[in-house]
Amino acid sequence: MKKALLTFTLSLILFTIAGHYGFSQSNLSPTIAEFVEGMEIKPGFFPLYWDDNTGKIWLEIPKTEEEILYYPSLASGLGSNDIGLDRGKLSGAHVVNFRKSGKKLLMAESNYDYRAITDNAMEQKAVEESFAESVLWGFEIAAQSTTHYLVDATEFALQDAVGASSAISRRNQGNYKIDPKRSAIYLPRTKSFPENTEIEATITLSGSGAGGYLRSVTPSSDAVTVRMHHSFVKLPDDQYTPRHFDPRAGVNAVSFYDFATPINEPIVKRYIRRHRLIKKNPGPDPSEVVEPIVYYIDPGTPEPIRSALMEGTQWWTEAFEAAGFINAFQVKLLPEDADPMDIRYNLVQWVHRSTRGWSYGGGITDPRTGEIIKGKVTLGSLRVRQDFLIAQGLIANYLETGEVEDEAMLDMALARMRQLAAHEVGHTLGLPHNYIASAHDRASVMDYPHPLVQMDGDGNLDLSDAYDVGIGEWDKVAIEMAYREFPEGNNELQEIDKLVKTYREKGLDFLSDQDARPAGSAHPSTHLWDNGSNAVDELNRVMEIRKHVLAEFSEKKIKMGQPMATIEEVFVPMYLFHRYQVDAASKLIAGVNYQYAVRGDGSSPPTTVNAKSQINALDALLATVAPKNLEVPAKVLELVPPRPYGYSANSRETFQGNTGLTFDPLAPPQVAAEMTFSFIFHPHRASRLVAQHAVNTALPGLMEIIDKTIQTVNGFSASSEYEEEISRTVQKALLGQLIDLYRSGQASAQARALAYQGIQKLNDSITSNGSTAQTAHQSYVHRIVANLDREQVEPAQKLPSSPVPDGSPIGSESYQWLQPICNFTTY
Incomplete structure (x- = not known):
């Protein structure tokens, strides 16, 4: 009886629970x-x-x-x-x-x-x-x-x-x-x-x-x-046709292993990344599209920047029209009720950060086919302020009356934003960087442009052409190779090969991140933040502009009422105005001209830069570390007081010296000298110098470059005690770089051996002229070299270096371009 009652009670409880939660009585599953x-x-x-x-x-x-x-x-x-x-x-x-x-x-x-x-x-x-x-x-x-x-x-x-x-x-x-x-x-x-x-x-x-x-x-x-x-x-349907990747085409790709491939063919397959774009009238002739590519601008972007972003993004319309697509690319403001995270919206988004930083062009791609489902641009809001700051350093002339004339500076900053919007949207359309474009008359918005500053005979600076307007000739080529519809039945890769030959006949080419970003890279025309077809000529021109700007630098570079110490933020990018062109010119030393090539395409074979051009590059680079070019003008030194209360003394945007709160007049020369020598004696470049001289003795070897550098540095004249101290700073910077090369695990054994010999030569060449300062310098260098081979060197016996104020994005280098998961690249 008790057992039956217990069974009945348990059944009643389960029945009640099932009824309460909506479970069926048969299987208790709601x-x-x-x-x-x-x-x-x-x-x-x-x-x-x-x-x-x-x-x-x-x-x-x-x-x-x-x-x-x-x-x-x-x-x-x-x-x-x-x-x-x-x-x-x-x-x-x-x-x-x-x-x-x-x-x-x-x-x-x-x-x-x-x-x-x-x-x-x-x-x-x-x-x-x-x-x-x-x-x-x-x-x-x-x-x-x-x-x-x-x-x-x-x-x-x-x-x-x-x-x-x-x-x-x-x-x-x-x-x-x-x-x-x-x-x-x-x-x-x-x-x-x-x-x-x-x-x-x-x-x-x-x-x-x-x-x-x-x-x-x-x-x-x-x-x-x-x-x-x-x-x-929901994944796209199967009506999209993938396009096979060609490394010369200037388009990003997805790759995978296809184990169904015949054993006599490559097992790795690559499809390019691109949006789906279907013509109403299929074929190579111009036609309207079934559904256009629409990009939406973040309404949280303030004016006049919002209009600049819309204008720059709209530039891509011309490229699609050139590829045969009518009304295929459109730009709109994101509707108020739209969710920016919604997959249906290609978005240019305005993002705020506490410091300036990179902008990104990325998105979401179908990994099965390479079809871009959503394009997403992230633009950092502080970037435009850095562009304005550069213009301010170049041409600002704020008067004591408080009168402000910002129009030309604002125009340059907005011109940069148009170009930046086009650049990042280009990534979301499937295009990588093309860093050789600047050597071809600014042929692509997919390059990183330095502001092109012109100076007339009277020393007047002109920023009206600082940044190019509109899409470049290369950009049209790249969109054509990614999106153009070829005649039915034609082999796509053969059609792309024809387009490659056509663009090369026009003097265009494509080289991307791995050819430009590493400081020791080899191509003499592939750089970030540079201008001109000849990196050495442009370095010499930039140095003249820098010389003029520093000579004219005054308190008129900041507005009335600003703390005087903040003038240093304006001064830094002017003092380092040549930093990226130094990087560019250094690539002629042990430089190699080459193209992305496939067998049978007639590409030019790799050729080493001739000896004369390499030595000319070295001469131009060594001129940047001459004391007369490194000294901070006396009137600038008089302008920069210690930071006031409430303003950090450890800004990443300023020089970090060794004099406490006061501006250190030797910190900028040290930074600039270390920067130049780090490019000249990069481990990969040094190793190429060894190799190129071994193959062809007519080309300079590493020891020749070291000897000429030591001779030039030791031969600098000094017209003041300040310049003499800069000369000693430059010698220490050179010694520090040779020591870094000697200790580098990236350099070849012979490059390290020659670096060691160079250290000894530099050490022997530094003599005392009887002055206390020079005698101390000689003794210090000798002690550093004497202790070089000790397993543990005391901190006081090391050569201290000085951090370079933040630079990229123009003004910290980032290598997020190395295979990001879903962002196509960064800028």
Whole structure:
């Protein structure tokens, strides 16, 4: 009797629970409709249900294992260029599917790096099972209907999806992790549309040990609160036709292994990245398009910058028209009710940071085909202020009356913003950098341009042509190779080969990041932030402009009422006005001309820069470290007082000297000298000098370059004690660079051996002239060299170096161009 009563009671309890939660009596499994009763419904691609009572978001997923695209992003950022967690930052895109296993639904990412493009299902399966996939999440199934599952997506949404804590840790800014109690779904940006579903969450990272970068951008550094976004997107249909990659075409690519490839053909396949663009009238003739590419400008951008961004972005219309597409590219202002994270909007977004930094052109690409699904540009707002600052240093003449004439400076800054918008949008259209374009009459917005400053015979500076206007000739070529429709039946790679030969006949070419960014790179015409077809001639011209600007530099460079100490921020980019052209000219030393080549295309073979040009480059570079060119004008020294209260004395934008609060007159010469020598004696360049002389003794070798440098540096004349001290500073800078070369693991053994010999020669050449200063200098250098081979050198016996004030983006070098996950490149 008791046993029967217990059974009846248990059955009654289960019946009551099942009725309360909507479970069927037969299997205790609720339907989705029963489970979500009373919740707020957000219908769409993957329907969402919001339970306000529990703060949970529920996701309805189709039972089919059809693949979709998932990617996380950062809806609101940290505001620090150094940490890199910007508003709108996109993380990697994942092709995923959902697979049921019991009461669990696994979200698994397919491995499209390894495929078998074949109709043989078993061959495809062999590849799939040979390489790992990634299960990104496991959901518990709470309810189901005939065609769908319902899962709790709250915990999934509240994860650190963009790796913010790791980014903070990598920059030594503290140890942080998610605090669930201070994290929640952000409902205003949690939406579902016909082809995409968006979930956003407020994420709080708590921790300790906050570094200076983090403290500077958070109200309370123990709690870092941002918003993270999750996008589930319907993948494009199979009507897109991938285009095979040609390394000469100037277009980005996705690559993968195709194990169905015949063994006599390359196993790695590459498709270019581009938007889908379909003509109403297919074929090579001009035609309107079925659906244009539309880019939206962030309405949070202030005027007149907003108009400049729209104008610069619109330049690409001309390139698409040249490729045969009419009304194919459009620019609009993002509607007020649009979500910038929505996959449907190609976006140019305005982002604020605490310091100036890079802008980015990136987006989301279908990894299966290379089709660009969303283009996304991030523009840092402080960049335009740096451009204005450069113009200010060049031509500002603020009068005592308080009269302000900023028009020409504003014009230059806005011209730069137009060019920058076009550049970053170019990345989102599929184009990489083309750093040889500046040597071809500014042929591409995909280069990094230095402001082209003209000076007449009277010393008047003209900024009206500082930046080019409109799309370049190369940009039209690149868009044509990526998007042009070729006659039906023609081989695309053969058609691209014809276009390559045509652009080379016109004097154009394409060389990108790996050929320009490394300080020791070899091509004599491929640089960042340079101008002109001849890097040495341009360096000499830039040095003349710099000389004029420094001679005319006065308190009129800042407005009335500004602290006088802030004039240093204007002075720094003027003093270092030649920094990027020094980099460019150094590439003629052991330089090599070359092209991206494929067999049979008639490309020019690599040729070494002739000896005369190499020595001319060295002469121009050594002229930059002459004391007369390095001394800070006396009237500038009189202008710069110690920093006032409330203004940091350790700005990254100023010279860091050794004199405490006062401006150190020897810090700028040391920085400039170390900069020049670091380019001349870069380990890769030094090793090439050894190699080129071994192959052809008519070309200069490393020892010849070292000898000439020592002779030139020792032969500098000095007209004052200040210049004499600069000469000693230059000698120490040269010694420090030769020691760095000797110790470098990147240099060849013979380059290091010759560097050691150069150290001894420099050491022997420094003699005393009887002055106390020179005798101390000689003794100090001798002691450094004598202790060079000791295993542990005391700090006092090391040559101290001085940090270079921040430069790039023009004004810290960044190498984020090295295979970013979803950003195509940076600027």
